[in-house]
Amino acid sequence: MKKQALLVIADGMGDLPNSELNGQTPLEFAHTPSLAMLASQGMFGNIHPVKPGVPVGTDVGHLAIFGYDPYEVYTGRGPIEAYGAGIDMEPGDIAFRGNFATVDDEFTVLDRRAERINVGTEALAAAIDGVVLSDGTLVIARALSAHRVAVVLRGKGLSAAITTTDPGTAKEGHKIVEPAALDASAEAQHTAELVWELTEKIYPILSLHPVNQTRLINRQVPANMILLRGVGEEIKAPKISSRYGIKGACIAGDRTVLGIARMAGLDVFHKPEFTAGFDTDFMAKAELALSKLSEGYDWVVLHVKAPDLAGHDNLPQVKVEMAEKLDQMVGYMADKLDLDQCYISYTSDHSTPCSRRDHSGDPVPTFVAGGDVRRQELSGFGERYVVHGCLTNMTGQDFFLTQMDLLGVVPKLGA
């Protein structure tokens, strides 16, 4: 019988003992009977997304969860945002993440998010999409959430070894930075000039755009510039589908995660009710995951962003609530699945301790359960409960391979 596997990713769920929760972590404090039951039917532990003591971003954490070595494939956030925006990068492309911003006519940044513009950005991106630069390089632009935008350059002899135009956070009142080459190559020098040419072209196009004319009438600042950063080359990593011959699906609300999943060769599924916020529809995700499994997907990944937000906002009680909703979602799926036929795994891309309000390098509670997976004693679920488990100190990449080996698709090394 062909085996299948479900992986639930609780973004940023890992945490530290919290004084608001009697010195427990949110996951330890929360009532999570389904996670505990499943973990007791398999292997568990606290795994390092990449390596001990190294905090990682959502992008890098997910690259590891999907089996990649981030030190090898991660070239910058730009390419990941481009995949998230639905742009299929080609060899030689370079990509940026950008902000729609407000500048004056001397390119001094007045508002790096154009008053957090979130209406009309598709039209603004469309006005830049298709621009052709002096050497024939094509500009591809797609709006992302709120004031964010993905920009890809497609042409000959492009290099990501350049500085970018964004003067950085909290640098309002500073001028846009003219890009410079980071190495001595002609490609880098040429690309730096092209990015400046693009910047100078963006200003009049956006300034005259109807969206901005309407904003002026409404006494809103115009989104008349795109600040570029996170430049990177096309990610040259083999897709999971071709590497392991499996059909994978990713169900998520978060565009970054959807982008990495597309890059990894998974089919991505998104619905408006997957808000990537506290109000996301957990049960709609569960239903969609179950339907993708019954359609025959070998590996279905279900991502929930909410725990990470609770960590960033230092809301331990909300994080507890999110853990409990996630537990109910997992329990609902476990009830509908035959564990002898479908493994259920759980992990996080990184810890986001509430007390830190940011990602930390702490490892994350993880398990893989079902069928004939080896078992170990367990008395609860959460950081302290799983620490003695055999997955402890593995990496996200190790955990990916462990899941793939359960599916029987990792080629034997040797004979």
Add this chain to the structure above:
Amino acid sequence: MKKQALLVIADGMGDLPNSELNGQTPLEFAHTPSLAMLASQGMFGNIHPVKPGVPVGTDVGHLAIFGYDPYEVYTGRGPIEAYGAGIDMEPGDIAFRGNFATVDDEFTVLDRRAERINVGTEALAAAIDGVVLSDGTLVIARALSAHRVAVVLRGKGLSAAITTTDPGTAKEGHKIVEPAALDASAEAQHTAELVWELTEKIYPILSLHPVNQTRLINRQVPANMILLRGVGEEIKAPKISSRYGIKGACIAGDRTVLGIARMAGLDVFHKPEFTAGFDTDFMAKAELALSKLSEGYDWVVLHVKAPDLAGHDNLPQVKVEMAEKLDQMVGYMADKLDLDQCYISYTSDHSTPCSRRDHSGDPVPTFVAGGDVRRQELSGFGERYVVHGCLTNMTGQDFFLTQMDLLGVVPKLGA
């Protein structure tokens, strides 16, 4: 007092919970008081032969057990079979594993094992051994078990970057493949041509050989060809003997293991009663190991193939029986040895779960016991009993170094 060490390797013993054994693994289910007693007097855990989730072959698993990084030294099965056949490879040599096969005069494969020929193969190999090709390259050939043969080419400018002649398993009725270069080098092109020249020379030599004339009279198909595959270069890894200044012995029935042991610089010992099957003589191996220790060998490795066969054949009860025989063998040796003077270790090259009938990436129960080795609580022996041990998540290479360090032969890094 000079310390010694004994390592017992139970090939493929690692397994998964099995429904025929009340959800226990064969090792957990088996009565293994000696293994449990020894493990409780030392360090234990489930170790990864190479890395988590990566299933390995017997060859690669043993390279790791003998302290090598397979990603660095493994170039193909050919060189390992050559060592197993007793050929001492030299720098620049390339080696193949081969099958004696039956082809027609257009080189279509009629039987890729020549009706599993197992008589006369030494004479057939001897007829090819010593052939000199047009550029002066020497052909070395040695029969292996049954229809198998090792072939080494020794000459100038040889490359392993070529395809080989074997059209693959289940490809009877297909023609032998003419080798092609896998890179643009002149060496690869030249070697591909040489291998074809060899193939064309083999056919008349073997066809006219008395062994085959006798086979024709007996209405057996002739073994008139050698299908070549698994090409690799000489393994450029320092021998254990020279690297650590120790004298090692390997006692085994399996030719692949004997080959890797020779490559690693161990003296190898084989007897006809070491069958590499279920009927192997466990106690004769024990006696030989004890005698090699009393002769002064520093490190004696005793290999048992049988558990792996039980895994491949999905015979959990037989695997239990093999575990119990192995336990008795280990207990017999432990009784005769002074544990303050001789460490006893146990591991496997990989898991071969019965339910999978093949190797898996699951880690393998392992211990090192005796003398002043650190200890930890233990309540039984097998996958679930040792999982909390300090060796868990180490690799085969780590475990090798741990044993060498107990012998005091690992050079200090730093001062």
